[in-house]
Amino acid sequence: MAASVFWYLREFARFEWVQKFLFAKTAPLMTPAHFRGFPEPTGKPCMHALYCMMVCPAPGAIEVIHREDGWVPRIQKGHCIRCGLCVEACPNGVLTSGRVLETVGEQMTSLVFSFRIAIDRDRCMGCGNCCTACPVNKIADAQMGSGGHSSNDDVIMRVQGGDVQVLHEEKCTGCKTCEQSCPNDAIRIARILEATQQPVPVPAELTEDGQ
Amino acid sequence: MTLLQRIKDLVRSRSIHVSYVDVGSCNGCDIEILACLAPRYDIEQYGIYVHNNPREADVLLVVGAFTLGWEEKLKMVWDKIPEPKAAIAIGNCPISGGVFDRRGSYVDPPVSKHIPIAAEVPGCPPRPTEILSAILSIRDTVFAGWEVKQR
Structure with a gap:
């Protein structure tokens, strides 16, 4: 009996096993900075062009609201699909997300609506x-x-x-x-x-x- | 809190069984959950096991915009999960209906109308890291001190 308990503990309650159970081998991976996240304000003033709302493919994802200090675009998480089109469409560079602004600047692309x-x-x-x-x-x-x-x-x-x-x-x-x-x-x-x-x-x- | 309770909390937070249910998604979020299982993200090293059996599960991952066919069925799946339990809404669809929430579409979002949702992961689809950190973030709040809370 005592021997079997000893062997049981020796086989299953090993230090490595307990360590693996309690601690993960690696920390959760971090999202790199160049990934397209939810659009963030760059601090430039919004001129109420509303191009972001016109281009947005997801219903209810972006709205331009009026605050005391002017217009601000507001992103609704849970609606936004992180496509980055609002960042690309804005003529004033109000929003930023990943590398979208840099790529648009390099390649001189623009969006035309009709x-x-x-x-x-x-x-x-x-x-x-x-x-x-x-x-x-x-x-x-x-x-x-x-x-x-x-x-x-x-x-x-x-x-x-x-x-x-x-x-x-x-x-x-x-x-x-x-x-x-x-x-x-x-x-x-x-x-x-x-x-x-x-x-x-x-x-x-x-x-x-x-x- | 007794020592036994602490051991229970520790063990419980290191072995979470996950079941996922697709209530009408486009499969984008399902694939991101699947990516969590792959070696790059490796969800099992945190003690999270995907079982897909609600009777064994602690966490229910809800994916999709809730099509009308799930009206009573999702509640049935939720009731089968033993306490303590938590549901996580994965992606935009269970939160807001996402791109399917349009006039004339047969969906009934949000899922929180039908079952209680403990955490929401926005994104279309959310990244595997975000799904993983959502599961890890609720494991201490939902499962810690369960017997103490019951009393």
Whole structure:
């Protein structure tokens, strides 16, 4: 009996076994600094260009909110997929993540957005909800009433002859407010994102020095 | 805290059995959990064993955006795990629905609506190091002094 207990302890309660049980051989690996993490602010002021929100592929991952000291982009962990597109799209370099900013600087790449407005003629009832909900329309024609009629030619879209007519597709910022306000799922906004290696002009009011 | 309790805590925190359940993911996070088992990350040297048997498990890793077919089934899996137990949400999908949380999609995130979640690991997918450190971070808080807490 005593011998068997001795042999049992000798075989199984060895020092190496106890040490291996209590202490891991290596510490957990650390994430290298060049890995793309959640975007971090660089400290440069945000000029409210909203390119980050336009380019973001994940719903609800980034929003630009107003604080006392100006606009700041806020990343929602749990929504963000760490693609780094917001870092790449920002004209002012507000965010940083891994090596994205360095690579963009070296290779002189930039992103170009455009949006296509598709209206399903069979479903559109001409109620004008999309026209009145559109924030760009609101700036172009503050007088637009609930029917979505307008005599202004600067609006993105207006109701003409009982149907929505798109006039200025290029003004669309892709906020998709019209999609949410449409009672019939008749309007769809598609984003077209191109990566180019030519310098893309950024509107002066969206850059830091205003030039 | 008695000596016996301390020994229990020590041993319990060094042998964690993990079960994972995929409630409708794209398999990206599953592969990252699988990478934890590989020699590079080597989850077993921390005493974490992947068993995939809820009756033996201490930690449940929940992956995926919770499709509607899991409505009662995830609770069943959770109830089978003996106490003390903890669930960890791996990836964006159990936290927010991730890229699947769109109009017209048949998912019901977050998973914390259905079972209690002890830790959340954001990322699409999260890195194996992050999954590993999440499991290691709850082992002392959830499992320490379990018998004392029961009294």
